[in-house]
Amino acid sequence: MPPRNAFYAQSGGVTSxxxxxxxxxxxxxRQHPDQIGHVYAGRNGIIGALREDMIDTGQESAEAIAALRYTPAGAFGSCRYKLKGLEENRLEYERLIEVFAAHDIGYFFYNGGGDSQDTALKVSQLGERMGYPITCVGIPKTVDNDLPVTDCCPGFGTTAKYVAVSTLEAGLDVRSMAESSTKVFVLEVMGRHAGWIAAAAGLAADHSGDPPHVILLPEVAFDRPAFLERVRDSVDRFGYCVIVVSEGLRDANGGFIADGGSQDAFGHTQLGGVGPVIAQMCKDELGLKYHCAVADYLQRAARHIGSKTDVDQAYAVGRAAVEMAIEGRNAIMPTIVRKADDPYQWEIGAAPLSDVANIERKLPAEYITEDGLGITDAARRYLRPLIQGEDYPPYRDGLPTYITLKNVSVPRLLGTPFDI
Structure with a gap:
């Protein structure tokens, strides 16, 4: 029998x-043509499968595919689209199986976070129920670093490096101007429920008094008086204060400090910008001149400063996903297993999707200082290896050279459209 085809899709917020x-x-x-025929990619993630809008990666040269290793964002398009439960909307899953059957797809690789791993798990379950043989493997990805089981998540290391470097450089800037200008600098970073990215800013500090002077984490309820006292003390002692805050900072009742009042496609609260709220608080309560920045997409797109560890691990989990699939391992996700901290050593492991899907890993208590406003040495030991090494993309005329694929469409075989 001829080899069956594979479907690969990118999901959620993209990374570098x-x-x-x-x-x-x-x-x-491509190294296993006897086991895998064509590799099709979903145009804009799982939406591409539902709409039967797929890309034939076989139309791309080996050089173009190799250049993906150095290119940020989602080369095939991603989406924020959460499939409902099997019993809530079975039609969506049946549509996936219909499209997969039409194109003889026997392998499903879904590259994303917890919601994506849940989708891959459900597709494997439905394939079994419907008697359609399909091997489903999740591929970990999230800058939030909040997937369980795996030591870290591809995408996080480079984001952590960007935030740590930005904190270091901005701190030097503010320190040099603090005598007659800005006293407080606030950097808002991603992290809805888990403070891994904000915690990584702590790597910028080599000595006592180095910025960041305050790290505000979603895991710690915001204590306004304690926070303001720390800011005042930092300005008194050092002449300035650098604050890094997670977008998901919460009050003592569990409510977001900055709630945008709406929800995204996954049902998550849209956050309204906590950085300016914190900065204005410093001005109103302490009379301090401030400057505020929001890292936003810059922190997850910064391939120019890529962590070599992160890039190597991202490639490795993609490779391992295929190797696991052709071995017949279903409903599984390759993981990163830490073997040692210094020097950092890691290997690829595996976890059932049922142990990963829809489970968030938060910053553990032992990584947070007793006052809740900083990180411990244990956190530094965990974080430091993940930003190690440089893996610069090729440059031309002073700018990184990134690939844009042709993304040739696979001819549709089904005549029925599908609305989402």
Whole structure:
């Protein structure tokens, strides 16, 4: 029998290294032509499968696919689209199986966070119920670093490096101007429920008094008086204060400090910008001149400062996903297993999707200082290896050279459209 085809899709917020995982998937699949035929990619994630709008990666040269390793964002398009439960909307899952059957897809690789791993799990379950043989493997990705089981999540290391470097550089800037200008600098970073990214800013501090002077985490209820006292003390002692705050900072009742009042496609609260709220508080309560910045997409797109550890791990989980699939391992996700801290050593492991889907890993208590406003040495030991090494993309005329694929469409075989 001829080899069956594979479907690969990117999901959720993209990262600077998700394409490195795509590179690992496609290059490894091409090394196994007897087991895997075509590799199709979903245009704009799982939406591409539902709409039967797929991309033939076989139309891309080996050089183009290799260039994905150095290119940020989602080369095939991603989406924020959460499939409902099997019993809530079975039609969506049946549509996926219909499209997969029409194109003889026997392998499903879904590259994303907890919601994506849940989708891959449900597709494997439905395939079994419907008697359609399909091997489903999740591929970890999230800058939030909040997937369980795996030591870290591809995408986080480079984001952590960007935030730590930005904190270091901005801190030097503020310190040099603090005598007659800005006293407080606030950097808002991603992290809805888990403070891993904000915690990484703590790597910028080598000595006591180095910025960041305050780290505000979602895991710690915001204590306004304690916070203001710390800011006042930092300005008195050092002449300035650098604050890094997670977007998901909460009050003592569990409510977001900055709630935008709406929800995204996954049902998550849209956050309204906690950085300006914190900065204005420093002005109103302490009379301090401030400057505020929001890292936003810059922190997850910063491939120019990529962590080599992060890039290597992103590629490795993509490669491992294919190897696991052709071994017949279903409803599984490759993981990163830490073997040692210094020097950092890691290997690829595996976890059932049922142990990963829809489970958030938060910053553990032992990584947070007793006052709740900083990180411990244990956190530094965990974080430091993940930002190690440089893996610069090629440059031309002073700018990184990134690939844009042709993304040739796979001809549709089904005549029935599907509305989402």
């Amino acid at each position: 290294v998700i394409n490195a995982s795509a590179c690992g998937v496609i290059e490894t699949a």
